[in-house]
Amino acid sequence: MLIRFAYSFYKMQNKYLRVLIVLLIALLIPLAFWLKPGAIEEAGLTPPETSPEAMSKQTGLEIPCKNEHPEWREAQVIDGVKIDESLACNPDNPYDVAAFVKGMNNISMSTWMNTQLSGDALTMSDDLDNDGDPDIIRIKLEVIELNGSTPDGDFVFPGYDIAPGIHPGLWVFAPKTSDMAVKNYGSRQANDYLRAPSPVIRVEQGDQVYITLENTHYFPHTIHFHGVDHPWQTAAGNDNDGDAHGGSGDMGVFPGDNHIYEMKPRTAGTMLYHCHVQTDKHVMMGMAGMFIVEENRPNNWVQTFNIGGGHVRHPSAGVKEEYTQEYDLHYQSVDKHLAKIIQEANDPRLIEKKMNREYNMIESHENYFLLNGHAFPYTLRDDLIVARPNEKIKLRVANAQNSAVALHFHGHKATVTHYDGIKQPEAMQVIRDVVDIASAQRVDIKLDTTNDGLHNDGEGVWMFHDHVEVGATNDGVSPGGNISLVVYRDYIDEQGMPKVHEGMFDQFFTSSYYAREKPIWATGEFEQQLGEAGSLPPNYLKIIAFGLTIGLLFALVFYLLRSFKKEQ
Amino acid sequence: MNSIKHLFLILALALPSLHARAGMEGMVMDETGMIMNFNNDKIPRDCPKISGDVDITVRGGHEYAKKFNGTMYAFDQQQWDVAPCSRVNVTFINDDKIRHQFMIHDLPGYIYPKGMFTIEVNGPGQKKASFILPSQIKTYLVHCEVPQHMEKGMKAQIKVGGGDGDLPSIPGISAPANPDVYGVEWNKTAWLALLASFLAGTAILLLLNWLKRRTEKRK
Numbered sequence: 018m019l020i021r022f023a024y025s026f027y028k029m030q031n032k033y034l035r036v037l038i039v040l041l042i043a044l045l046i047p048l049a050f051w052l053k054p055g056a057i058e059e060a061g062l063t064p065p066e067t068s069p070e071a072m073s074k075q076t077g078l079e080i081p082c083k084n085e086h087p088e089w090r091e092a093q094v095i096d097g098v099k100i101d102e103s104l105a106c107n108p109d110n111p112y113d114v115a116a117f118v119k120g121m122n123n124i125s126m127s128t129w130m131n132t133q134l135s136g137d138a139l140t141m142s143d144d145l146d147n148d149g150d151p152d153i154i155r156i157k158l159e160v161i162e163l164n165g166s167t168p169d170g171d172f173v174f175p176g177y178d179i180a181p182g183i184h185p186g187l188w189v190f191a192p193k194t195s196d197m198a199v200k201n202y203g204s205r206q207a208n209d210y211l212r213a214p215s216p217v218i219r220v221e222q223g224d225q226v227y228i229t230l231e232n233t234h235y236f237p238h239t240i241h242f243h244g245v246d247h248p249w250q251t252a253a254g255n256d257n258d259g260d261a262h263g264g265s266g267d268m269g270v271f272p273g274d275n276h277i278y279e280m281k282p283r284t285a286g287t288m289l290y291h292c293h294v295q296t297d298k299h300v301m302m303g304m305a306g307m308f309i310v311e312e313n314r315p316n317n318w319v320q321t322f323n324i325g326g327g328h329v330r331h332p333s334a335g336v337k338e339e340y341t342q343e344y345d346l347h348y349q350s351v352d353k354h355l356a357k358i359i360q361e362a363n364d365p366r367l368i369e370k371k372m373n374r375e376y377n378m379i380e381s382h383e384n385y386f387l388l389n390g391h392a393f394p395y396t397l398r399d400d401l402i403v404a405r406p407n408e409k410i411k412l413r414v415a416n417a418q419n420s421a422v423a424l425h426f427h428g429h430k431a432t433v434t435h436y437d438g439i440k441q442p443e444a445m446q447v448i449r450d451v452v453d454i455a456s457a458q459r460v461d462i463k464l465d466t467t468n469d470g471l472h473n474d475g476e477g478v479w480m481f482h483d484h485v486e487v488g489a490t491n492d493g494v495s496p497g498g499n500i501s502l503v504v505y506r507d508y509i510d511e512q513g514m515p516k517v518h519e520g521m522f523d524q525f526f527t528s529s530y531y532a533r534e535k536p537i538w539a540t541g542e543f544e545q546q547l548g549e550a551g552s553l554p555p556n557y558l559k560i561i562a563f564g565l566t567i568g569l570l571f572a573l574v575f576y577l578l579r580s581f582k583k584e585q
Numbered sequence: 586m587n588s589i590k591h592l593f594l595i596l597a598l599a600l601p602s603l604h605a606r607a608g609m610e611g612m613v614m615d616e617t618g619m620i621m622n623f624n625n626d627k628i629p630r631d632c633p634k635i636s637g638d639v640d641i642t643v644r645g646g647h648e649y650a651k652k653f654n655g656t657m658y659a660f661d662q663q664q665w666d667v668a669p670c671s672r673v674n675v676t677f678i679n680d681d682k683i684r685h686q687f688m689i690h691d692l693p694g695y696i697y698p699k700g701m702f703t704i705e706v707n708g709p710g711q712k713k714a715s716f717i718l719p720s721q722i723k724t725y726l727v728h729c730e731v732p733q734h735m736e737k738g739m740k741a742q743i744k745v746g747g748g749d750g751d752l753p754s755i756p757g758i759s760a761p762a763n764p765d766v767y768g769v770e771w772n773k774t775a776w777l778a779l780l781a782s783f784l785a786g787t788a789i790l791l792l793l794n795w796l797k798r799r800t801e802k803r804k
Binding site: 137159167170171195196198232275363 | 618619684700731733767
């Protein structure tokens with residue numbers, strides 16, 4: 018019956034039928050629109066349930082503290098070098114500290130075997146002024162690329178994560194090392210010496226310093242000693258200012274070549290050094306570090322390198338006169354698009370073009386903000402300031418970012434003692450709770466932990482961070498960036514992690530958090546109320562009605578066209 | 586540059602005698618570099634004896650990368666073929682003013698801790714050391730592990746008994762696993778070749794049609 022009807026319908030090729038079909042089509046089109054099932058739809062009485070999937074998404078879960086070297090934390094004496102206690106999760110290797118205080122030429126074989134330094138990384142000799150410490154200092158720096166590309170596969174080498182799952186391409190100066198670049202064979206993670214920031218360099222006022230730049234990289238580089246008393250040319254008439262843009266520095270020190278800079282700094286203070294080749298790009302890639310000239314004192318063996326910045330485990334004689342502890346804080350930012358260039362090609366010619374001639378630094382943005390080479394939560398592992406009440410702690414702060422830093426301490430008001438390395442007269446040493454630091458500026462800060470309601474509000478786990486709030490994010494995901502903590506002794510556990518509510522920081526030690534895959538407050542009682550809203554179930558009634566309508570529409574159009582063809 | 590040479594001289598003199606410290610067995614470290622796991626006489630378990638001596642002299646530096654487009658550092662040779670159980674006596678010459686390494690992995694761990702043999706030369710100069718290979722037919726990686734040196738060309742291979750294939754991205758020998766992308770030069774000849782091929786393609790169809798019609802006519 019139905020078939021016969023359809024057949025007669027098919028056979029009827031008169032005008033009226035066509036008009037009817039056109040009318041039907043005209044009616045069905047709005048109907049189809051009305052029935053269209055969408056990718057998103059309004060919920061009715063019952064919005065969808067909280068998705069359990071997003072909750073269980075814990076990709077890249079990490080242990081907050083791996084506790085690799087608990088024996089490194091305690092105060093110790095190595096080769097006669099007194100090394101202060103350092104309670105953080107990842108303290109500096111005390112054998113490195115000993116080598117940096119005495120030089121490779123003055124340490125024992127067993128100390129050397131506990132480091133990975135090259136035999137010519139640091140040589141200290143000749144007590145020229147007979148005051149009990151060496152005065153000729155020879156330092157060798159290499160240029161290291163972190164998270165670079167490789168022709169051998171789709172990964173970066175050597176790997177250096179600034180935060181969980183985040184590994185932008187970086188260039189750093191590094192002390193001259195030896196042996197493998199990675200932690201162990203089979204690992205792709207860089208060893209402890211190959212990291213951001215470029216290391217803090219410390220010398221004594223009046224030392225004759227020779228710094229050899231050994232350019233191990235594939236692009237030219239130089240070193241400019243910003244604020245450090247240095248002659249424009251070396252004694253032999255070679256470049257000594259690192260200016261590769263028309264100064265005496267030619268085009269820079271090219272790959273495979275080296276260059277020796279020399280200086281005998283008369284002025285003490287917290288200064289800088291940085292590459293001065295294509296400076297806008299190279300500094301943003303990480304080629305800047307702190308250069309500290311310590312005041313001259315008798316028998317003053319200073320810690321020449323502070324790898325990764327942070328706690329100074331062997332402060333200078335001058336610092337110890339006034340302070341109980343010293344920390345170096347290096348603020349640095351990363352433009353993720355610039356950083357990606359070295360991961361997108363391997364041929365140095367392609368990287369040169371992409372970085373210098375295709376990428377426009379005028380359009381550069383800062384995406385990651387590092388304190389001593391790490392972004393929160395990794396700052397918790399090695400960038401804590403561990404304090405006791407009634408201490409005076411010296412902080413040397415450098416801003417190697419493009420943008421200004423507005424450094425703010427919770428629970429403390431800091432006294433700014435030095436600007437750009439130069440001591441302020443006593444009456445001008447202002448007390449502030451936000452310290453502004455322009456690009457390339459340095460401030461020395463006295464953190465007084467006397468609980469007097471002015472300098473300090475008491476003990477605790479107090480945050481400190483850039484109050485330009487994006488600086489406290491990882492590419493816009495908060496908390497991140499340069500957030501770290503002033504942790505009082507009673508609030509730090511035996512692994513160097515702050516004693517706060519159990520597992521409070523754990524959720525941040527996952528790459529999925531910073532990949533924006535996890536709802537931020539879905540915890541405890543609020544797991545359901547602030548979790549990830551699930552999806553609506555498919556509306557089958559609507560889907561079927563829509564399907565039928567569309568099908569009918571197509572068929573009608575087909576028959577209409579067919580009827581015209583038959584007529585011909 | 587003269588001043589640099591001069592300073593090197595001062596540096597060499599200032600150092601308290603070449604304290605070539607042998608800390609671990611098979612290890613020599615001093616301010617000119619280090620040798621790790623040298624082995625003149627320990628014969629691998631699977632070798633009845635040392636089959637013979639192979640002397641190789643290898644140079645490293647940016648100079649040798651010039652013949653391979655898109656690289657920055659290289660060895661002067663990229664492959665060595667040696668017989669199983671050979672003692673390889675390596676002279677590694679560094680022609681750059683920076684650190685370079687001649688590093689081999691995957692050697693038997695009971696002779697070579699971490700499976701490695703390394704000669705590291707801190708600057709211009711050379712070092713010599715030997716190692717003994719096992720009998721296994723295998724291709725060993727030789728590289729400089731200063732970050733980005735292998736990636737930018739400083740990679741070679743030692744094939745024992747013909748080896749078990751080529752490693753990827755050895756300059757001049759094997760293609761990279763993760764190759765770079767370059768622009769293609771679309772010149773007149775290339776466009777003409779494309780046009781001619783297009784016309785030839787259409788001609789094939791016309792030819793088939795013509796053949797079909799001809800066979801139909803014959804019927």
